[in-house]
Amino acid sequence: MDLNNQFDAELGDDILENIKENGYHIGVIEGDDYLPAFAFSIGLYKSYQHPEIIVFGLPMEMMKVTINTLCDAVKKGTKYKANTEYNDILNKFPVKFLEVNKAYYSDYLRYNSWVYDHSNNFPAVQLVWTDNKGNFPWDTGFNSKWKFNQPLLDRNIDFKFYEDKDLEVYTTKYTFKGNPIRWVYHTKDGGWEFHSEEHPDFEDAQSIRLSELIKMDPTLNQLFELNYGKFATRKDLNSPWGIYDHNEEDE
Structure with a gap:
């Protein structure tokens, strides 16, 4: 799935079929030297009235497995809440879900909007992970090597660049x-x-x-x-x- 290209109708059909059969579809976007990879759910809100989930910057296979595990838990009735810390998702390292500002939907959740009739009438949360010392990206001690691996989609809608504001x-x-x-x-x-x-x-x-x-x-x-x-x-x-x-x- 490439969000920089025009809409892929065949892929859209596959997404709808997966949602019909499994309740959700998992989208993945490969990263490169500049932009981080990310993975996200499509259909959780449609099927289970649960916010869609997106995660950035981890190894691709880990993100796919994580999103799939979370979606399966949602199917069984689990509800993940925004601004709540969880310690049982990524190898016992703390994670937190942030509510995604809709200003970012057109940047990262375009296929989701298509599924919801070309609208943004669905909620989404971002799974934010900590470094190996348990620091979140907004903590002073967060590992600087990972500073740009996960944009925080609940803030900075007036400055979307990955670089420092003082650049x-x-x-x-x-x-x-x-x-x-x-x-x-x-x-x-x-x-x-x-x-x-x-x-x-x-x-x-x-x-x-x-x-x-x-x-x-x-x-x-x-x-x-x-x-x-x-x-x-x-x-x-x-x-x-x-x-x-x-x-x-x-x-």
């Missing part, structure tokens, strides 16, 4: 003059450039914190999934983004 990114003086950003590049080494023009004059380059730039133009949140070595362009603020591979030889 310095490049733009030009024309952005500060009010020109709309129409060209965005996520470099292969993880840097970001946001410009009003496709080939900016770097004598005009200025740096700004990523969070400040997003406040200036919240529509940039649409590009939080832009991968390394990709660039995005649009005609104006009301136009959709086009995503392309960046070829440095063209510069």
Whole structure:
């Protein structure tokens, strides 16, 4: 299942068939060098009036088994509650379920919305796991190596990027003059450039914190999934983004 591609009608039929026969379907999205893998249920609310469940950043097989185990427990009557800690799900390490903000549904639960008649009329919770010392991602001592492995879908709807809010990114003086950003590049080494023009004059380059730039133009949140070595362009603020591979030889 690839959420970045157009809807797969054949896959949609398989999802509906699995829900009809088993009560739910398990969706999996493979990760890459930038984005974490994740797995999620489809149909729990339709079949059992239980929130759908999503989990990020663990080994793929572990996530599939975990979601399947949770779904089977729901079939037998278990109800997992948001903002409640559980110690019997992931090898006795604490986990907690967070209520997913619906602002994230179009990013991670698009097939769920399709099942529910192209609507967001279903609840969802995120299973959040701890590091090997029992720290949650919001705890000060959480292992920094796993910092970006699981976005927290109950918060930060005004800043969806995986990076730190204080990350310095490049733009030009024309952005500060009010020109709309129409060209965005996520470099292969993880840097970001946001410009009003496709080939900016770097004598005009200025740096700004990523969070400040997003406040200036919240529509940039649409590009939080832009991968390394990709660039995005649009005609104006009301136009959709086009995503392309960046070829440095063209510069």
